Amino acid sequence: MSLEPVDADRRLDVREINGEPFGDIIAALNELEADESLLLINSFEPEPLYDVLEQRGFTYVTANPEPDLWHVEITHA
Template sequence: MSLDPTSADRKLDVREIDGEPFGDIMAALGELSPDESLLLINSFEPEPLYTVLEDRGFAYEASNPEPDVWHVEIRHA
């Protein structure tokens, strides 16, 4: 299954970040209003992030639309 990348309110492509993207991801999530979603684009499935998201009250849906591209749509749970 592939997510619709145009359905998210905000987008963060961490492939463009030089270095560890965790701080950028948390900052983007901190700016989300309760009814918005964030599309995270990465070159690999960010499995360690999933526990952090759940612990902070977020739900997510991940897809792998093409090789080396992962989309994770994140919203408040």
């Protein structure tokens, strides 16, 4: 069962990125409008990202709907 938010305006599946996805994540955050949300999909919980999100003024909700699948819904604080 997927817990993917249906109201996420944008999505970024970092499992499809070859190499380090940090730059792609920051680029997606920079493009995010004030009233939009970003769904980040990953194969592990991106704990190091949480501090970066908070420092940049974002909030997030994390879900682990199935093994090796993490959803992080990111919005402006």
